[in-house]
Each structure stands twice: as structure tokens, then as C-alpha cells.
Amino acid sequence: MPKLRWWQRGVIYQIYPRSFQDSNGDGIGDLVGIDARLEYVSALGADAVWISPIYPSPMADFGYDVADYCDIDPMFGTLPEFEQLVIHAHQLGLKVLLDFVPNHSSKRHPWFEESRSSRDNPKRDWYLWRDPAPDGGPPNNWLSRMGGSAWEWDEHTGQYYYHAFLPEQPDLNWRHHDVRRAMDGVLRFWLDRGVDGFRVDVLWLLIKDDQFRDNPPNPAYQPGEPEHHRLLQTYTEDQPEVHEIVRSMRATLDDYGERVLIGEIYLPVTQLMKYYGAAGDGADMPFNFQLLNARWSAATLAGMIRDYDCALPKHAWPNWVLGNHDNPRIASRVGAAQARVAAVLLLTLRGTPTIYYGDEIGMTDGDIERDQVRDPAELRQPGMGQGRDPERTPMQWAGSLPNAGFTDGKPWLPVATNSSVREQDGDASSVLSLYRRLLTLRRSHAALVQGTIANVVANGDVLTYERRYRDQALFIALNFGVECAMVQSRSGVVVLSTSVRRDGEVLAAGTIPLATGEAIVASV
CATH class of the missing domain: 2.60.40.1180 (Golgi alpha-mannosidase II)
Structure with missing residues (x-):
């Protein structure tokens, strides 16, 4: 077997920056807080930290509406503080991965402000603009993943613009050469600052049908599901041209040596495999999310593991994800006892595992009262179960301290205190000790890597x-x-x-x- 790259040998630890560690008492996690906790991540046995978006943003979707791709939001800190974090991480043997959000920007990004200024602005076609339908309504039936139409009327220029998510998040036009060139510059900006790779947000959505055809109805739609499930996403996701973009991103990262490209892609396994590229020139790891929604049974998981392993192209490297910032935590999905079984599963399967912060102490979804809801996915579709606040509650460092040691101020989301790192640290039977033993086992047994x-x-x-x-x-x-x-x-x-x-x-x-x-x- 050829020599493995660091991301094939390693374990990735996802940090949701708003909720990891607050250093200045404003109730929101920040870069200095992350930096202060890197020794903890290293001692746990992880090899890389993946940091969710920290770019300047109006925070309509908590950083996934980017207003400047080449800076740090003051809420999280400064660019020099980020550069110091990278240096510290590398000193500890940790790699640093950033979230790259190329599908859409904030509507307050200068690019979009120029685009919507007039129909003849040079950046007009950097976004997706269309004339109204004959009845004056949206150009087609495409729906937002946050509820309602995916088209927003712009009175100033008399056209609609497309947004797969919030109206505050207009989609970029990745068919435009200048958009691709600008985004390539973004990747290089962060690579020049020592970043070791990227997790690319909604990678499979980057290209839309160039004829803007209506999506067909979904015959399997059930009442109570999110509204956009009413339609099959035939013309708004997984278009063939997206693979050219993935190859281009891969080529840019290759200019910097051993850098990793990870794609967020919610697709069936057969479609997922295409994102590796026909010759290994695609994403290093299209995220394998099967464990997030799997029926928790031996038979289901056995079939899933076999099918995934058989589907992988010869050049492809597998990966597994047990939890993330968009899905209920594993301990809430399967219970405390099975969360331990899940840890063994994740860290003994073939491929690179990703651990979501707090899962290593068995954190469960937080209890969020109606007046505490912050997530626009829930606010726009109340009662639909789309809210992601519960799995984003702050890290529990020390149960004896206010807010479990996360902040000296008022936390942006309520902090649970059912358990903590400090309480589990010296307990050989704790979930934290189990994770540490598993990660030590991986390092000492080549068969697991x-x-x-x-x-x-x-x-x-x-x-x-x-x-x-x-x-x-x-x-x-x-x-x-x-x-x-x-x-x-x-x-x-x-x-x-x-x-x-x-x-x-x-x-x-x-x-x-x-x-x-x-x-x-x-x-x-």
C-alpha cells in the first residue's frame, strides 16, 4: 500500500467557533479561545481541527453568509490572531482546515452590492438574475432550502435573484469565469497563510441548470417534510459541470503540496463516488454522512459498510462522520450507552473519522426554549424540526464553573451542565477516556489506519x-x-x-x- 497522506492517517476534530471557548466574555466563542484549547485537542489524539466559518458576516446564517472571504469577523478576532492559531496548531502537530463557502455570499458582500447596482454592472452576472415569469412572479418553481421561493425580487433592477438558502445569501454564478478566478484567489489567500485544507460547503449545489427549468414534483413527498422536498432537485443540484470546478479546486491545492479538499455532499453513495474524480483529481474526501441518519441496527450498518466499501473507486479513500453542526448529536440520537458503541464504530472503521466537538464527552442536544431559538432554519419553518441550535450549544469544560467554563458572560445559546471535560478527565470509565483510548489505539495499530x-x-x-x-x-x-x-x-x-x-x-x-x-x- 502506498504511503498514506496525513489526512488518511489522521482524525479530524470539528470546532463550531461560536460555541467552543469564549475568551473575552461576550458570550461567543472566538479564535483566542480556540487557541487556548488546542492542547486539549492534541492530547485527545486528534490530528486536525476543522473550524466552521469565521469570515466577516452579518450573521444571518451564523457565518455562512460571507461578506468578505479574505478576513476574520471581529466577533471571532483578527487575522493576526488566526495566523498565530495556525502557528500554535502546527507546533502541536495539528493541521488546520477552514470552511470554504463558495456557493453563496452575503447580500452585503461588495460583489453582490455591485451586481445589484445596475443591469449593466460588470459583476451583474456574478450572481443568478432572471426576469419575472409572464405573470410577474418568480422565474420558475425552485424552492429555498430555508423555506419559500428561492427567488427574491429586486425592485431597483426589476429582476429576481436566486438564493438556495436565505434571501440574505444570494448564489454566485459559477459558470462565470471571473467568479471562478476570484474564488481561486480566496483559496490561495488562506493557503498562503498556512491553512492545510478546506471543507467546501454544499459542494454539490455550485452549478444550476443553465436553462432554468422547473424542478419536477417529488412523488415521495410526505406532509410535514421541509417544503423544498416537494420537488426533486433535478436542476438545482449535482449538475455534471460541477466536477470541472472540483478538479480546478483540487489543482489549486496541489500547488501547495499535501493539502486536503473535503466536500460537503448529501447524495446517495453511487452519486457521491463521482466527486472523487475519475482519476483521483476530485475531492480527497467527499463527506460520507450515512451514519448521521442511519437506522441504528447491526443489519442496517453492516449493509451500509459493505456497500460503501465496495462502491469506492480504487484510488478513493473512505471517511466516516458521526456528528456535525447540522444534525442532532449522536448521544441524543441513540442514547448514552449506544454513543459509546458509536465511538468504537467511528474510530475502527476503514477511513478518516471526523469527531464533532463535545461528542467525546457524550454531549447531548441542548434544550432550547422558543424564545431562545437563533437558527433561521427553525425561525422560518417553525415546528418543522429544522432547527440546528440544539447541536450547537457551547462546549462543557467544567461543570463547577458558571456556564461550564465556556464564558464569563451570557452565552449566545444556553449551556448544559450534565457533564464536562473536567468531571470526566480522571475517570477511566468516562466517555472522554474511551475516546482517548480509542485514539491511542488507532495510533498504535496500523490495521486501524x-x-x-x-x-x-x-x-x-x-x-x-x-x-x-x-x-x-x-x-x-x-x-x-x-x-x-x-x-x-x-x-x-x-x-x-x-x-x-x-x-x-x-x-x-x-x-x-x-x-x-x-x-x-x-x-x-
Whole structure:
């Protein structure tokens, strides 16, 4: 097997900057706060931090409405503070990844302000403008992912502009050469400052149908689903031309050596594979989000793992994501006991894992009262379950401190205090200790980093598989059930268990017990 790149060997830790650590008492996390916690991330065993958007923004969508791609929002700090963070991270052996948001800008970005100033402005076609339909309404039936029409009327120029998300987030026209050139300059700006790669926001949405045809109705739509699900996104996502853009981004990163390009892409596996590129010239890792919404059963996950591994092109490297800033936390989805099983699953599957901040201490979704809702996805579609505030609540550092040590001020979202890093730090049976042991295990066993995955089998509520590399073999067994189960195993030694008392246990060939919600890794 060829020598692995750092992102193939490593583990990525996602930081939602508003919620990680506040250093100045304004209730919002910032760069100085992140910098102060880098030793924690390094000691955990992660290899890279991915920082969600920190660019200047009106914060209509909490930074995903970018007003300047080449600076830092004062809310989070300054460009010199970011540069210092990168230096500190590199000193600790950590890579730094940034969120790149190329599909849309803020409507307050100078580019859009020029674009909407007149129909003959040179930047007019940097965005998607269309004349009204014959009845004066929107040009077609495209819907916003935040609810309502995706077209916003501009009285000044007498046309509509397209926004896949909020009206405050107009979509850029990636068919325009100057847009591509400007965005290439953005990538180079941050690469020149030592950034080690990017997670590209909504990568599969960058190109829209050039004929602006109506999206067809979705025959599987069910009442109660988000409004945009009423239509199939035939002409507003996953257009063939997007792959040329991905190749261009890949080429830019290649100019800077070993940099990683990760794509946020919510598509079925067969479509996802295309984003690797036919010759490995696409995204290094199109994010594999299957675990976020999977039915939590041995049979479902076994089929998912096998199908994904078989679908990967020969040049492709796998990856797995257990949680992120847009989905309910794993401990809330499956419960505290199964969250431990999930940790073993994530960190023993083949490929690069991404850990969402707080999952390593078993954080659950926060309780958000109606008057505390901040997320526009929920405010625009109340009661639809689209709100992302619960999974974005602040990190819990020390339960004995006000706001769990996140801030000395009033936190932007309420802070839970059910557990914390400090409380779990010295407890060998804690979730934090489990994550640390798992990450140490990955570093010491090549089979978990570059080995194959084989014999993926579901037997009742138990999922088993093996990781192999040269003469090293590890057997993983995970009990997804609520009762004790018996598992067939070869002779070996338990090198890790969610039950600390089993570490080092010698296994005889035959059946071995697994307690409720237990997972083990054994050297066989």
C-alpha cells in the first residue's frame, strides 16, 4: 500500500467557533479561545481541527453568509490572531482546515452590492438574475432550502435573484469565469497563510441548470417534510459541470503540496463516488454522512459498510462522520450507552473519522426554549424540526464553573451542565477516556489506519468485522441490542472495551459474551 497522506492517517476534530471557548466574555466563542484549547485537542489524539466559518458576516446564517472571504469577523478576532492559531496548531502537530463557502455570499458582500447596482454592472452576472415569469412572479418553481421561493425580487433592477438558502445569501454564478478566478484567489489567500485544507460547503449545489427549468414534483413527498422536498432537485443540484470546478479546486491545492479538499455532499453513495474524480483529481474526501441518519441496527450498518466499501473507486479513500453542526448529536440520537458503541464504530472503521466537538464527552442536544431559538432554519419553518441550535450549544469544560467554563458572560445559546471535560478527565470509565483510548489505539495499530476491512457481518443485534494489515488482525464486535449477546470469536486478547474491566482479557476460541451496549476490539 502506498504511503498514506496525513489526512488518511489522521482524525479530524470539528470546532463550531461560536460555541467552543469564549475568551473575552461576550458570550461567543472566538479564535483566542480556540487557541487556548488546542492542547486539549492534541492530547485527545486528534490530528486536525476543522473550524466552521469565521469570515466577516452579518450573521444571518451564523457565518455562512460571507461578506468578505479574505478576513476574520471581529466577533471571532483578527487575522493576526488566526495566523498565530495556525502557528500554535502546527507546533502541536495539528493541521488546520477552514470552511470554504463558495456557493453563496452575503447580500452585503461588495460583489453582490455591485451586481445589484445596475443591469449593466460588470459583476451583474456574478450572481443568478432572471426576469419575472409572464405573470410577474418568480422565474420558475425552485424552492429555498430555508423555506419559500428561492427567488427574491429586486425592485431597483426589476429582476429576481436566486438564493438556495436565505434571501440574505444570494448564489454566485459559477459558470462565470471571473467568479471562478476570484474564488481561486480566496483559496490561495488562506493557503498562503498556512491553512492545510478546506471543507467546501454544499459542494454539490455550485452549478444550476443553465436553462432554468422547473424542478419536477417529488412523488415521495410526505406532509410535514421541509417544503423544498416537494420537488426533486433535478436542476438545482449535482449538475455534471460541477466536477470541472472540483478538479480546478483540487489543482489549486496541489500547488501547495499535501493539502486536503473535503466536500460537503448529501447524495446517495453511487452519486457521491463521482466527486472523487475519475482519476483521483476530485475531492480527497467527499463527506460520507450515512451514519448521521442511519437506522441504528447491526443489519442496517453492516449493509451500509459493505456497500460503501465496495462502491469506492480504487484510488478513493473512505471517511466516516458521526456528528456535525447540522444534525442532532449522536448521544441524543441513540442514547448514552449506544454513543459509546458509536465511538468504537467511528474510530475502527476503514477511513478518516471526523469527531464533532463535545461528542467525546457524550454531549447531548441542548434544550432550547422558543424564545431562545437563533437558527433561521427553525425561525422560518417553525415546528418543522429544522432547527440546528440544539447541536450547537457551547462546549462543557467544567461543570463547577458558571456556564461550564465556556464564558464569563451570557452565552449566545444556553449551556448544559450534565457533564464536562473536567468531571470526566480522571475517570477511566468516562466517555472522554474511551475516546482517548480509542485514539491511542488507532495510533498504535496500523490495521486501524491503513488496513482492510473484512467479514462485516450482522448476527442479531451484534455487528462484527475485522481490520487487517500484514500480520496484524483486529476483531471488532459491537452490541446494538438491549440484552447481553454471545459472539463467535477466534482466540485473542481484548485490547479495548467500552467496559474497562475487560481490557487485557484473554479470549478462547468460541463464543464470548457482550454486555448490553458493549463493544470490544480484540487482537486475534
